[in-house]
Amino acid sequence: MKMLNRSFLVIMALFVAAILAGSPASAADGKNLILATTTSTQDTGLLDLLNPMFEKKTGYFVKTIAVGSGQAMAMGSKGEADVLLVHSPAAEKKFMEEGSGVNRKLVMHNDFIIVGPPSDPAGVKGMKSAPEAVKQIAAKGALFLSRGDNSGTHAKEKDLWKKAGVNPEGQKFYQQTGLGMGQTLNVAAEKKGYTLADRGTYLSLKKNLGMDILVDGDKTLLNIYHVIVVNPEKFPKVNAPAARAYADFVVSKDVQAIIGKFGVDKYGSPLFFPDAGKPDND
């Protein structure tokens, strides 16, 4: 029994040593880059394509933390991330004004869509104005699922309610999931409710959902992604060279071309439209 114990300990010690020796480079040597981003870039699979290219090209190791845009910026404003890829322009502007970020660049866009059950109980299908559509959903008391997580999509949705002059908080037809886009779409599909989604996530989940696009094309539904380097002067621990390299990478010509083609083979249309270098009105 005693012998057994000892040999067991030796084996475990070797095991621990092997793991510690074999673990990838730690952040201390400046090789790690923390990318805080929205769920849509991960759930569509875009980052699974881009990040390995970046890693191969530069030798940095990208740690992608996919959370909502709100949480991503909260991480940035504590210096807990190096670079952000987010889609919540109003909050981004605030983030820049606080001095938490430098070098905010336009990357790409797609659009938000209002999706719902094909039966469309609120009769919003084909409406041209998104605020009018949510107003009608509220008036008919049809179930609306909100992300409720301060993500970019949630920010856009709150903006729509404001434009519609409706305060949905606490009303019976309005439920908040507190989940990512993919999960919220699944909840909406299951409960036959309406929700606001980015087109990319909707298209990549479409096959299981049984939901239709009811409202799209309104200018207010534009969904714009920016890359932001977290201010290294404010947060000395930020890996600034890696963050800058990543920002330059996503707006580079080659990568922009790849973004423009991403998803075409699978969904018949691109999920994102490259925008780098275009005038940024936002």
Next chain:
Amino acid sequence: MELILEGIRKAIWLLFTFDPEVLGITWLSLKVSGLATFFSLFIGISLGTVVALARFPGRRLVVSLINTGMGVPPVVVGLFVTIFLWRNGPLGFFELLYTPTAIILAQAVIATPIVAGISLASIQKLPEALRLQILALGATRIQMVRMLIREARLPLLAAVMAGFGGVISEVGASIMVGGNIKGYTRVLTTATVMETGKGNFDIAIALGVILLIFTFCINAILTGIQQRERPR
């Protein structure tokens, strides 16, 4: 229902085709949770034994704290570990956040009270007369403690199983301190959550089935050891 069958088929297919990504995720899960359980055994059994045998003021409070710790939600542990490991947090200079080591740490914190609580109960349950007898035979204090731990080894194996089962199935802390980074900190549970979010239910079910298969195998082995050795 068909989806579940499809998921099980997919799990078997992924395992037998040695899908490198799934194998990597599975191996990381076992490694991380195995090590976390291993560390929690040292601290948990020591703590449980000391509290079981020692008499000191406030002991009841300590026992209550350990028993409460057995039920602390992993997300709460995850939140605190995250705050401690932040770059600008108290342990930030180790640069551990979003590494497998961070997951091991968080899971060890989750498993330790479970192991301590079960150790405490099983050592305390040994008859008082046994202690007196061991001491009367001339054993030193350390020898006595060793004997007692040996006597309690069957319930202590239950502590191992409970601890391991608790951490390998845990998702809240792993996703917070690990970040679910592909090929680095993605474990079976966090991958399952992500695939569910992506709407890939078949893969999510497959990952869940793989998790169940491995947890079952490990528990079967431990149960085998436990049931083979009858207390003498």
